[in-house]
Amino acid sequence: MLEKDDQNMRLIIRGTDVPFMNALRRAVLAEVPCMAIDEVVIIENSSLLQDEIIAHRLGLIPIKTDLDGYNLPEECPCKSEFGCNLCRVSLTLDVEAKEGTRTVYSGELTSDNPDTVPVSDKIPIAKLAKEQKLRLEAYARLGKGKKHAKWQPVSKCAYKYFPKIKIDNRRCDACGECVKICPRKVLGKDGDKIEVRDLMACTLCQDCVDVCPQNPPAIDVSWEENAFIFTLESTGALTPKRAMAEAIKILDKQLKEFRTQIKVKKSEKS
Ligand code: SF4
Numbered sequence: 362m363l364e365k366d367d368q369n370m371r372l373i374i375r376g377t378d379v380p381f382m383n384a385l386r387r388a389v390l391a392e393v394p395c396m397a398i399d400e401v402v403i404i405e406n407s408s409l410l411q412d413e414i415i416a417h418r419l420g421l422i423p424i425k426t427d428l429d430g431y432n433l434p435e436e437c438p439c440k441s442e443f444g445c446n447l448c449r450v451s452l453t454l455d456v457e458a459k460e461g462t463r464t465v466y467s468g469e470l471t472s473d474n475p476d477t478v479p480v481s482d483k484i485p486i487a488k489l490a491k492e493q494k495l496r497l498e499a500y501a502r503l504g505k506g507k508k509h510a511k512w513q514p515v516s517k518c519a520y521k522y523f524p525k526i527k528i529d530n531r532r533c534d535a536c537g538e539c540v541k542i543c544p545r546k547v548l549g550k551d552g553d554k555i556e557v558r559d560l561m562a563c564t565l566c567q568d569c570v571d572v573c574p575q576n577p578p579a580i581d582v583s584w585e586e587n588a589f590i591f592t593l594e595s596t597g598a599l600t601p602k603r604a605m606a607e608a609i610k611i612l613d614k615q616l617k618e619f620r621t622q623i624k625v626k627k628s629e630k631s
């Protein structure tokens with residue numbers, strides 16, 4: 362683990378390959394469920410924004426998700442299109458600009474579950490002029506990113522190769538060109554020596570190699586074949602750790618299912 366807080370996680374994963382890393386990345390993005398507003402009943406809207414725009418904005422508000430407390434609608438025993446307490450949370454909004462122009466924020470949504478609320482109270486939904494009203498009921502449900510991006514629990518999920526930087530001190534004359542050109546401040550100069558100060562920040566762009574006046578260059582940038590730096594930034598719907606743990610569980614389940622299918626196909630042939 363390189364870094365972990367409520368929203369970000371950066372870790373080194375070793376002993377694997379690109380297809381696996383990509384499968385993991387896609388599982389986080391497309392398969393890990395989270396809550397998002399999925400249906401909106403507009404009772405009154407005298408703002409300048411059309412109902413559809415307001416519904417779309419509501420859908421994109423990240424909602425704190427209790428994955429253990431709710432079912433995916435398609436897996437809920439209620440089998441109801443409308444949903445039940447186990448697969449749907451209702452949020453209401455009832456605002457009027459009594460005094461003058463005002464902005465309506467996500468924090469004004471009232472949820473029937475105090476734990477299922479917008480991640481931030483400060484997301485603007487609409488601006489109302491004096492006497493305009495916005496009254497609505499919204500239903501949040503669990504869903505997956507593969508159906509709509511509003512159900513992605515992460516705003517960033519990416520990996521890169523683990524960098525390897527070698528400086529040949531016999532040929533390097535410490536001209537400092539590589540230090541100057543590096544956009545990520547990976548390199549530094551200590552007296553007449555070039556040192557690697559922040560290896561993890563290297564993007565493997567090779568600018569330092571290209572700028573080196575030595576022939577061949579005195580600096581070499583490459584990467585480890587089976588080690589990766591995985592970065593995940595949560596929208597706040599789930600903790601990064603939970604999003605990652607769920608992705609691993611889902612991937613594991615999918616691989617087991619794949620193995621069973623291969624066995625079935627094989628036995629069908631024989
Ligand atoms: S490859 Fe790019 S990011 Fe990495 S050290 Fe060289 S210039 Fe900096």
Ligand code: SF4
Nearest residue numbers: 533535536537539573
């Ligand atoms: S550009 Fe080349 S020669 Fe100059 S300091 Fe960097 S590695 Fe050394």
Ligand SMILES: [Zn+2]
Nearest residue numbers: 437439445448
């Ligand atoms: Zn249900």
